[in-house]
Amino acid sequence: MNYTYKTKKVCAQEISFNIEGNVITDISFVGGCNGNLKALSKVLDGWTVEEIETKLKGNTCGMKQTSCADQLCLAVREAYDAQKNA
Numbered sequence: 001m002n003y004t005y006k007t008k009k010v011c012a013q014e015i016s017f018n019i020e021g022n023v024i025t026d027i028s029f030v031g032g033c034n035g036n037l038k039a040l041s042k043v044l045d046g047w048t049v050e051e052i053e054t055k056l057k058g059n060t061c062g063m064k065q066t067s068c069a070d071q072l073c074l075a076v077r078e079a080y081d082a083q084k085n086a
Helices: 035-045 049-055 068-085
Strands: 004-008 012-020 023-031
Touching: 004 049, 012 068, 023 035, 023 068, 035 068, 049 068
Parallel strands: none
Antiparallel strands: 004 012, 012 023
């Protein structure tokens, strides 16, 4: 299932990815730090929701209380929960 998440309080405006069960693939960000987010997307391809959360949940960016990586954690959890409840 393809999922798109509108981010909050970060430079990237949107995160899209595929989710099958709890496995995340094809992550892409709109906006944000282009090179860093491309690299992050490649590294995390094929990881589970739980693996992504374990490594990145709560990560901050500068003085912000969140980051693109933290927003990804929120996005994959939301998609996973929505998929389970469908």
